[in-house]
Amino acid sequence: MPVPLVQVEGLRVEFNGDAGRRVRAVRDVDLEVYEGETLGLVGESGCGKSTLGRAMLRVTEPTAGTIRFLGQDITRLRGTVFRRTRADLQMVFQDPFSSLNPRRKVADIIAEPLRRARGADRASAARIVDELLDLVGLGADAGGRRPHEFSGGQRQRIGIARALAPSPRFIVADEPVSALDVSIQAQIINLLSDLARDRGLTMLFISHDLGVVRHVADRVAVMYLGQIIEIADRDSFFAGPAHPYGEALLSSVPTLSRHPGRERIELAGDLPDPADPPAGCLFHTRCRYAVEQCRTTAPELREVQPGRMARCHLPLVPVQKGL
Amino acid sequence: MVTGTGPLLTVRDLRVEFDVPAGRLPAVAGVDLTLARGELLALVGESGSGKSALAMSLVGLNRGPRVHITGEVEFDGQELVSAPEARLRKVRGRDIVVVFQDALAALNPLQRVGAQVVEMIRTHQRVTRAQAWRRAEELLGDVGIGNPQRAARAYPHQLSGGMRQRVMIAIGLANDPAVLIADEPTTALDVSIQAQVLALLKRLQTEHHTSIILITHDLGVVAEVADRVAVMYAGRIVEQGTRDEVLFSPQHPYTMALLHSVPRVDGPVGDRLPAIAGAPLTGVRRPPGCAFAPRCGFAHDACGTPPALLERFGKPGHLDACVLPAATREKASAS
Numbered sequence: 001m002p003v004p005l006v007q008v009e010g011l012r013v014e015f016n017g018d019a020g021r022r023v024r025a026v027r028d029v030d031l032e033v034y035e036g037e038t039l040g041l042v043g044e045s046g047c048g049k050s051t052l053g054r055a056m057l058r059v060t061e062p063t064a065g066t067i068r069f070l071g072q073d074i075t076r077l078r079g080t081v082f083r084r085t086r087a088d089l090q091m092v093f094q095d096p097f098s099s100l101n102p103r104r105k106v107a108d109i110i111a112e113p114l115r116r117a118r119g120a121d122r123a124s125a126a127r128i129v130d131e132l133l134d135l136v137g138l139g140a141d142a143g144g145r146r147p148h149e150f151s152g153g154q155r156q157r158i159g160i161a162r163a164l165a166p167s168p169r170f171i172v173a174d175e176p177v178s179a180l181d182v183s184i185q186a187q188i189i190n191l192l193s194d195l196a197r198d199r200g201l202t203m204l205f206i207s208h209d210l211g212v213v214r215h216v217a218d219r220v221a222v223m224y225l226g227q228i229i230e231i232a233d234r235d236s237f238f239a240g241p242a243h244p245y246g247e248a249l250l251s252s253v254p255t256l257s258r259h260p261g262r263e264r265i266e267l268a269g270d271l272p273d274p275a276d277p278p279a280g281c282l283f284h285t286r287c288r289y290a291v292e293q294c295r296t297t298a299p300e301l302r303e304v305q306p307g308r309m310a311r312c313h314l315p316l317v318p319v320q321k322g323l
Numbered sequence: 324m325v326t327g328t329g330p331l332l333t334v335r336d337l338r339v340e341f342d343v344p345a346g347r348l349p350a351v352a353g354v355d356l357t358l359a360r361g362e363l364l365a366l367v368g369e370s371g372s373g374k375s376a377l378a379m380s381l382v383g384l385n386r387g388p389r390v391h392i393t394g395e396v397e398f399d400g401q402e403l404v405s406a407p408e409a410r411l412r413k414v415r416g417r418d419i420v421v422v423f424q425d426a427l428a429a430l431n432p433l434q435r436v437g438a439q440v441v442e443m444i445r446t447h448q449r450v451t452r453a454q455a456w457r458r459a460e461e462l463l464g465d466v467g468i469g470n471p472q473r474a475a476r477a478y479p480h481q482l483s484g485g486m487r488q489r490v491m492i493a494i495g496l497a498n499d500p501a502v503l504i505a506d507e508p509t510t511a512l513d514v515s516i517q518a519q520v521l522a523l524l525k526r527l528q529t530e531h532h533t534s535i536i537l538i539t540h541d542l543g544v545v546a547e548v549a550d551r552v553a554v555m556y557a558g559r560i561v562e563q564g565t566r567d568e569v570l571f572s573p574q575h576p577y578t579m580a581l582l583h584s585v586p587r588v589d590g591p592v593g594d595r596l597p598a599i600a601g602a603p604l605t606g607v608r609r610p611p612g613c614a615f616a617p618r619c620g621f622a623h624d625a626c627g628t629p630p631a632l633l634e635r636f637g638k639p640g641h642l643d644a645c646v647l648p649a650a651t652r653e654k655a656s657a658s
Contacts, residue, residue: 254543
């Protein structure tokens with residue numbers, strides 16, 4: 001049985017929306033990330049995947065719920081204790097440029113979390129920075145330059161080196177390759193996969209790109225309107241999603257095949273207003289399989305096959321009894 | 324009205340150079356291209372490859388004191404590169420329209436969507452405001468907007484990203500253009516919306532016989548909709564042919580490497596993605612020979628001379644700019 005490194009229970013994030021309405025961006029999410037795995041978190045814009053990722057590190061403070069890291073609830077940690085724990089939890093952002101201070105040298109950018117969170121002295125920080133720059137394929141002489149001197153792909157390598165600096169156990173990577181060209185994207189995907197494997201990192205990899213997720217993730221979680229609607233291991237998901245939304249999403253991805261024989265499932269209508277979600281299943285307004293029960297009763301996220309969860313009254317895979 | 328049989332648009336040795344602090348940046352470094360009537364041509368390339376600069380220079384949208392455009396763009400018997408601005412303005416919006424990626428930036432935030440379509444119609448057609456408004460609603464319906472009457476009265480920020488992109492296309496179609504140039508029209512959109520916009524482009528092509536140049540970096544999108552494909556690298560077209568030729572029997576090592584590096588949702592998934600080492604050339608200085616040679620695993624001395632875009636393997640219309648012999652390319656394709 002795999003061990004959960006991070007356990008999220010009932011996590012809720014609310015924002016103040018227009019006209020004083022509360023918008024629930026993340027709706028009571030339960031999620032476990034196992035030690036050493038890369039969990040891909042997918043969904044369309046506005047589904048809450050980035051907010052969930054940020055809330056798991058308390059970059060955005062959750063409104064309710066608990067986040068356990070190695071069994072310890074980190075939601076109420078403050079001050080020095082939280083700072084020390086935070087060093088184990090790092091983030092890689094989509095836009096490597098806006099997340100790097102343009103006025104500072106690369107070596108200082110990378111050394112900062114190391115010195116602040118781990119209390120490393122100057123000499124040992126400098127040594128680790130050199131090692132990290134080497135590890136991410138930039139070479140130690142990159143440390144003396146500033147972020148604008150680097151291309152997009154190189155800047156993402158800097159962002160990765162910075163995240164790795166305090167030797168974290170868990171990394172949330174939020175669309176880390178979305179701003180990069182495909183040839184560079186492949187380099188960064190390979191780098192992240194190598195690092196995850198060699199350093200035993202656990203990673204939440206957030207992306208709207210299902211192709212990218214397929215190449216980095218061990219398991220896949222799908223979000224819709226702030227809820228997780230499916231969790232499955234990578235190959236099961238790509239062989240055929242259990243949730244109708246996952247099915248429609250996967251069918252919409254343009255593929256590089258000579259004869260695109262797949263059926264394209266069109267998602268009718270627009271995404272419902274997150275401040276005024278539909279009753280019953282949140283997806284029923286766009287679901288081609290919806291029945292009366294879906295309009296009235298909200299389905300629970302339940303195990304439909306060993307290790308496979310779906311939030312659907314009528315999942316698209318045979319439900320195994322006695323789970 | 325556009326008549327005749329030959330290609331609708333012919334581009335000869337088009338060059339676009341920008342004055343930058345470091346010198347002259349060759350964004351487009353000599354492109355020859357034709358667009359046939361009613362075809363959908365995909366222009367593929369990575370950032371900085373020159374695909375957008377090329378598209379904009381076709382109708383002089385990037386003219387300016389720091390931009391040097393030379394070469395020829397022949398459309399319906401007119402030469403556009405040397406055409407005065409007043410004449411180009413008549414061509415733009417009526418015969419050739421460009422639809423951009425960022426619909427929110429391209430739309431006027433203070434004006435109702437319907438009024439923006441009306442304005443485009445009345446710039447080129449003599450119709451009353453009421454007639455134009457009815458036509459605007461029709462166009463919004465044509466591009467798949469569910470309630471066109473309501474959308475026409477909405478302001479851009481009240482619409483979703485997919486709706487706004489459809490509004491942009493509706494504005495583009497206002498005068499039933501012969502050529503629609505769509506610059507990354509689906510890049511900012513979610514895949515479910517992207518599928519709808521691509522279906523719309525395909526419908527325009529088949530039902531309205533609109534010729535379309537689709538600029539994209541997404542090879543999956545190309546496979547879905549393109550008839551013909553031109554691949555750009557560092558300001559030049561390096562390969563050109565039908566969709567099947569370029570995507571499924573590529574000849575240029577760059578096309579091959581690019582296709583290999585796409586993370587796909589189907590097919591085998593290996594341990595690593597075959598990446599292309601290094602980064603594209605983006606500076607003012609370019610080597611005299613093949614621009615891809617520094618990243619090409621098969622480059623040798625012959626790659627130091629400028630490669631022409633030629634038909635090399637006896638397939639008419641399938642051109643590439645690589646001097647490597649067939650045997651070497653087979654190796655490249657297998658790696």
